[in-house]
Amino acid sequence: MEITTPRKEKYYLSKRVDNFFISITKIFRFVLNYFIELFRPPYEIPEIIKQCYRIGCDSLPLISLTGFIIGVVFTKQSRPSLSDFGAQSWLPSLIGIAVFRALAALVTALICAGKVGSSIGAELGAMNVTEQIEAMDVSASKPYKYLVFTRVTACVFMMPLLMLYTSFVALMGAYINVNVNEHTSLPTFIANAFDKISFLDLKASVIKAIVFGFTIAMVACYKGFNTTRGTEGVGKAANAAVVTSMYLIFIEELMIVQIIGWFR
């Protein structure tokens, strides 16, 4: 039998431009699939609970430590500036505003991007290069629903809770420092810390945490699902999951702060 001449590849614009638009379409479809699955029961409740545990409980030690240190250090560093004006009594409300309006959601998200994002990216990446995802696909086991939907949903659920926990731990760190130096009681500290916090601040933080959680898990899953080139690719997927989600978190933070500003 004669070997047929290979067909020439056809591009609409150029190879690079075509590939760019193909990638954008792929990302868009990957994200869109989540919202489609959201309206397609049954949901993988046991797997979602398992992922909630992995994302939430396993992150607690790192988040506790970071939150506490942020509270202590932020208070310690802010004191001299306020002391110059004899305004140490403003410390609790300053800490409250800083933690609830900016630090808690951002710090929690950055920690989770590192811990959860890399773990999901590497896990799904390894599954992809060892053909486990394809194996689910060919047996009609809906890998997207089982692997992506569950992880993203768990992350969306857990991030606001982790953010609130970080806020609590940071405030406790700040309280210890304030109590040691200014001998402020806990009820006074709490009352002052929440004095300048509005319900809008809390809502904004929760919304930010949800958006960050969605971003972290979605980016990690996408990178994992599109891992190529064996074990080297797995490392790259984990790394890319962290770096990309961190970039996106900062961009989203700026955008959400801007949007919330219009409602103040």
Place this chain on the structure above:
Amino acid sequence: MQTNDTTGKEIVINIKGLYKSFGDNHVLRGVDLEVDRGENVVVLGRSGTGKSVLIKIICGLLTQDEGSVIVLGEDVKNLNHRRLEQLRLKVGFSFQLSALYDSMTVKENIAFPLMRNFKHLSKKEVNDRVDEVLNSVSLLKSKNQYPAELSGGQKKRIGIARTLVLRPEIMLYDEPTAGLDPISSIEINSLIRDIKEQFSVSSIIITHDLVCAKTTGDRLVMMFDGVVQKQGTFEEVFNSDDERIKSFYDYNFI
């Protein structure tokens, strides 16, 4: 479904003019292939001739650039997601590296596709079907082990069992004996024959192992450079003057 004019049997896979490229790498260059019901077809060829790509297109994991692939009367390329999933339940795929889910035990691996596709099955029914397929691959005792605790041959058998649990009409084997010792290879070859008899499935077996080809295949298809070079029985294919086919045979039996 179409019928084969020569054998009078039902055609379960009908491939015509199949082309597939990855960038500038033109892997398949016009492949034509038919598989009858209950037939084991072995696709032979050197690495990189597009054998694995061919079976990945058959089960819809990859999409062809040109040509048609009709599986059990359905045009794979034009199926929507739901119908493709229904077709995939009838087409089992055994991966070269087994692709077992390493975070699950053997039992969970096999029960996984069953539980996700047949949610009405009771726990007892799932367990019975898992035991049945584990029995057919003689690995019932490994039920509670993790993939990391199994040998290469055992992994292959569990991989096959996982596809059999869905009771497919077609089996696609990607290099079933690759990386196995001769004894394990013989076991896998006889398992493939047994599956054909026991479950009445049609199969495509991708390999470059001639012992596997001779033992498991009713018909051999020789591929070179992305096209089918020759097909027939083992003797018909290798009783050829083509230098490449000769060297393929010599290399395997030296």
